[in-house]
Amino acid sequence: SEKKIALEIKNLKVSYGAIQALKGIDLTVYEGDVVAILGANGAGKTTTLKKISGIIDGEDGFIKLYGQDITKMEPEKIARLGISMSPEGRAVFKDLTVEENLKAGAFTLKDREKIRKNFERVYRYFPVLEERKNQVSSTLSGGEQQMLAIGRALMSSPRVLLLDEPSLGLAPLIVQDIMKIVKEIKEEGTTVVIVEQNAAQTLKIADYGYVIELGKVSTHGKASVLADDPKLVEAYLGKH
Numbered sequence: 001s002e003k004k005i006a007l008e009i010k011n012l013k014v015s016y017g018a019i020q021a022l023k024g025i026d027l028t029v030y031e032g033d034v035v036a037i038l039g040a041n042g043a044g045k046t047t048t049l050k051k052i053s054g055i056i057d058g059e060d061g062f063i064k065l066y067g068q069d070i071t072k073m074e075p076e077k078i079a080r081l082g083i084s085m086s087p088e089g090r091a092v093f094k095d096l097t098v099e100e101n102l103k104a105g106a107f108t109l110k111d112r113e114k115i116r117k118n119f120e121r122v123y124r125y126f127p128v129l130e131e132r133k134n135q136v137s138s139t140l141s142g143g144e145q146q147m148l149a150i151g152r153a154l155m156s157s158p159r160v161l162l163l164d165e166p167s168l169g170l171a172p173l174i175v176q177d178i179m180k181i182v183k184e185i186k187e188e189g190t191t192v193v194i195v196e197q198n199a200a201q202t203l204k205i206a207d208y209g210y211v212i213e214l215g216k217v218s219t220h221g222k223a224s225v226l227a228d229d230p231k232l233v234e235a236y237l238g239k240h
């Protein structure tokens, strides 16, 4: 049977004042895949995720979630429809405890049993968060805050999880852990869109990848093909 399209993005354009950050992005995300968005600093990766989650406005193009047009919806509505974002820079509620942060992530849910199951899921991925559930989040390490941001995004049972640079500033061993968990999240049925600087490691767990340059898609293809593309290896992948 054919795979369903979870997210369909066509000709997306976004500007910040005079700066056009996205100049017409096309992107298709199939249900159950991990899709990597790669590219240099300032290419427009974060802007793409922010636009999908509705926290910034666009000028042109459309975004469809399972065929439903969400282009102009409010962020809260988009979250209720099943898109959840883990922002760059460990943006957790610093004054709240770990448990309170996770509870806040479940704001779209009423079903207590489902919320309980989501706590279980997050604590299974990140046991350190359960150990520290009563700790104020500002006192967590950088890596733990990153885990909390991902965990919070998972608490709403998203159909599509958007991850903005989950490995930023983390030690190599923790980066490996995070990538392994992203793979597990996918294997449990959540579609994932992941923005990363860490291209080589991300392509290992991704199904498909897009490279964004100056607000446009310059290349896209199966992750395994992109990982072997000599031009990409030169530009983004380094020699790992």
Ligand code: ATP
Binding pocket: 016, 017, 019, 020, 021, 039, 040, 041, 042, 043, 044, 045, 046, 047, 048
């Ligand atoms: P990085 O890897 O450095 O996070 P990115 O690919 O995620 O980069 P974006 O953050 O999407 O890039 O930024 C795309 C462009 O839009 C950049 O030129 C950036 O300077 C600009 N930009 C982003 N946010 C704003 C803003 N709030 N106001 C003005 N310009 C912005």
